[in-house]
Amino acid sequence: MTNTFETIRYEVLPDRIARITLARPQVRNAQNKKMTYELNDAFDLAAQDDDVKVIVLAAEGPHFSSGHDLRDPQPMDEFPIIGTWSGFDRPGGEGITALEHEIFLGMCWRWRNIPKPVLAQAQGKTIAGGLMLLWICDVIIAADNAEFADPVVGFGVNGVEYFGHPWELGPRKAKEMLFTGDFVSARDALQLGMVNRVVPLADLEKETLAMAARIAAKPSFGLKLAKESVNQTLDTQGMWAALKSAFYMHELGHTHNQAVFGSWVDPAGLGPGYRKVR
Numbered sequence: 001m002t003n004t005f006e007t008i009r010y011e012v013l014p015d016r017i018a019r020i021t022l023a024r025p026q027v028r029n030a031q032n033k034k035m036t037y038e039l040n041d042a043f044d045l046a047a048q049d050d051d052v053k054v055i056v057l058a059a060e061g062p063h064f065s066s067g068h069d070l071r072d073p074q075p076m077d078e079f080p081i082i083g084t085w086s087g088f089d090r091p092g093g094e095g096i097t098a099l100e101h102e103i104f105l106g107m108c109w110r111w112r113n114i115p116k117p118v119l120a121q122a123q124g125k126t127i128a129g130g131l132m133l134l135w136i137c138d139v140i141i142a143a144d145n146a147e148f149a150d151p152v153v154g155f156g157v158n159g160v161e162y163f164g165h166p167w168e169l170g171p172r173k174a175k176e177m178l179f180t181g182d183f184v185s186a187r188d189a190l191q192l193g194m195v196n197r198v199v200p201l202a203d204l205e206k207e208t209l210a211m212a213a214r215i216a217a218k219p220s221f222g223l224k225l226a227k228e229s230v231n232q233t234l235d236t237q238g239m240w241a242a243l244k245s246a247f248y249m250h251e252l253g254h255t256h257n258q259a260v261f262g263s264w265v266d267p268a269g270l271g272p273g274y275r276k277v278r
Contacts, residue, residue, distance in 0.1 A: 016053040063124030082102065116224065126146065127150070150181070169189075
């Protein structure tokens with residue numbers, strides 16, 4: 001584990017707050033493998049530091065995240081494997097399932113269960129894989145210019161690998177989001193319960209840190225017990241089983257696309273309707 005990073009920044013602030021900042025603004029914070037493993041190291045640093053009570057996830061630049069970096073060339077053997085899946089280079093569905101279980105579903109579930117409050121501050125656009133980073137957080141504060149979209153049904157799969165849509169938005173809005181690929185505004189996300197607060201963009205950092213400081217004033221064990229209680233409620237309702245089921249349908253979509261188009265995604269999704277973050 002290291003606290004010297006290339007794709008993120010890690011800092012411990014006053015009031016016992018650790019802040020992790022996505023720092024690839026030149027590609028709108030697209031997540032490559034290096035960012036994923038650096039995020040994991042940073043979350044571990046914060047989780048294991050007894051002087052840290054609250055974690056904040058932020059992002060440089062005009063947008064929170066444009067999703068996965070589909071041009072990432074680095075092989076998996078350059079990274080320390082966190083989970084138990086292997087065979088990343090195996091042909092067919094075996095390799096891509098192992099890869100995405102390790103760097104997407106497995107990582108997100110690991111971060112979701114960090115026994116400390118995790119707050120996110122989101123500005124601009126958050127697309128596809130960027131949603132996975134937001135949805136592992138306990139509290140989301142959005143700027144008034146924030147928008148959220150998952151256009152990957154257009155790529156021939158059912159949604160991002162951490163399929164939190166119906167849990168975050170409710171079933172009907174989740175279907176609309178997936179079927180259309182349209183953006184959900186910050187105000188709509190607030191009404192639906194996906195975000196906790198919407199604040200002016202200029203106040204986003206201040207408001208997020210103020211809430212983090214209020215939370216950090218509470219006893220650490222009480223915070224851990226409260227978070228675990230809410231998470232266990234979702235688990236009892238079947239969240240983890242549902243996430244795994246949707247993940248394997250996602251991998252079925254990849255395998256189908258590979259057989260039909262010779263690519264893990266349907267190239268139709270890269271057509272005129274594909275929204276790019278600028």
